[in-house]
Amino acid sequence: MLVVLWQYRRQIMSELAAVDSVDIQILVDNVTDSLSSVPSFVETELAGLGRRRRAAWVLGGGCLCCAAHGLSCLLTLRGGASVHTVLFDTGPEDRTFEQNASRLAVDLGAVEAMVLSHGHWDHAGAMLRALQLVRDRNGGRDVPCYMHPDMFRSRAAKLPDGSFRPMEDVPSVAALEANGGRVVSSRAAQTIAGDTVFVSGEIPRTSGFEIGLPGQHRRTEDGTGWEPDELLMDERFIAVNVRDKGLVVLTACSHAGVINVLSHARACFPGVKLHAVLGGLHLSGINERVIPQTVKALHGFDLDVIAAGHCTGWRATAALASAFGDTKLAPLAVGKRLRF
Numbered sequence: 103m104l105v106v107l108w109q110y111r112r113q114i115m116s117e118l119a120a121v122d123s124v125d126i127q128i129l130v131d132n133v134t135d136s137l138s139s140v141p142s143f144v145e146t147e148l149a150g151l152g153r154r155r156r157a158a159w160v161l162g163g164g165c166l167c168c169a170a171h172g173l174s175c176l177l178t179l180r181g182g183a184s185v186h187t188v189l190f191d192t193g194p195e196d197r198t199f200e201q202n203a204s205r206l207a208v209d210l211g212a213v214e215a216m217v218l219s220h221g222h223w224d225h226a227g228a229m230l231r232a233l234q235l236v237r238d239r240n241g242g243r244d245v246p247c248y249m250h251p252d253m254f255r256s257r258a259a260k261l262p263d264g265s266f267r268p269m270e271d272v273p274s275v276a277a278l279e280a281n282g283g284r285v286v287s288s289r290a291a292q293t294i295a296g297d298t299v300f301v302s303g304e305i306p307r308t309s310g311f312e313i314g315l316p317g318q319h320r321r322t323e324d325g326t327g328w329e330p331d332e333l334l335m336d337e338r339f340i341a342v343n344v345r346d347k348g349l350v351v352l353t354a355c356s357h358a359g360v361i362n363v364l365s366h367a368r369a370c371f372p373g374v375k376l377h378a379v380l381g382g383l384h385l386s387g388i389n390e391r392v393i394p395q396t397v398k399a400l401h402g403f404d405l406d407v408i409a410a411g412h413c414t415g416w417r418a419t420a421a422l423a424s425a426f427g428d429t430k431l432a433p434l435a436v437g438k439r440l441r442f
């Protein structure tokens with residue numbers, strides 16, 4: 103078993119190509135913040151506006167992105183003469199995604215693949231519109247959509263009174279394919295986009311204190327009721343290996359727990375430095391109780407950058423700022439672009 107695991111890891115490691123750089127454009131995030139100072143590898147939304155609009159322009163509300171509960175990141179990977187573009191999640195709904203993509207003037211026609219992090223509406227809500235926008239600009243080519251089979255199960259949160267609050271479903275395979283998506287559904291790890299992006303398999307739960315999302319349920323297989331689904335095993339992270347820096351790990355919601363995510367990333371790529379973690383750490387709401395253990399355990403990964411956003415929550419962000427300072431903590435906001 104150990105030999106098989108070792109061979110598997112060695113195969114994945116050898117398949118992931120190092121890139122010279124990755125630009126991560128935040129298309130959707132919970133927060134808007136163009137005024138706080140940022141480190142040199144981060145461009146604010148406002149600075150990006152100035153760069154893109156070379157002619158005289160007037161700053162106003164019509165130029166700006168809209169913050170919304172969710173996450174969407176556009177990755178541009180450069181290595182030698184080749185460039186790859188991957189869309190990681192789409193945020194909660196069409197209007198925000200389309201408006202932000204337009205105002206940020208990103209080239210959606212370059213998107214060669216979409217990856218969904220897990221089966222929740224705040225990441226999948228604009229998938230169909232995103233497919234339409236990409237195919238309007240790429241000559242109508244189909245777009246591979248990397249997903250996990252359990253993402254399509256209906257979900258609900260169990261409330262204290264015992265009732266269930268249903269969540270909007272992820273678009274079905276039929277709906278995705280009717281809009282030009284080519285669904286690649288797998289539980290296993292794989293590399294995509296010319297082997298420049300690693301899409302993890304299911305994330306082992308090893309930390310002990312990260313217990314998922316209490317109260318989360320999903321439809322039973324026969325569709326007649328609800329069953330507990332607190333671990334959300336359909337969640338995966340993606341990672342990029344940036345030459346001379348190391349691994350940049352994107353974890354959209356961290357229902358697995360960010361310590362489990364980083365532990366698995368380290369296990370998949372032993373000997374590769376973990377340079378940055380970016381995304382939602384889900385330390386808000388009921389998970390606020392594990393903020394101290396999480397912050398303490400994060401010290402064990404020697405990260406250079408913690409780009410926390412989306413569902414991290416202000417209490418966890420404050421705790422991370424206090425523990426790591428602003429040399430490591432680079433909070434996300436809609437419209438920001440991070441270059442590694």
Ligand SMILES: [Fe+2]
Pocket residue numbers: 172173222224225354355382412413
């Ligand atoms: Fe989320």
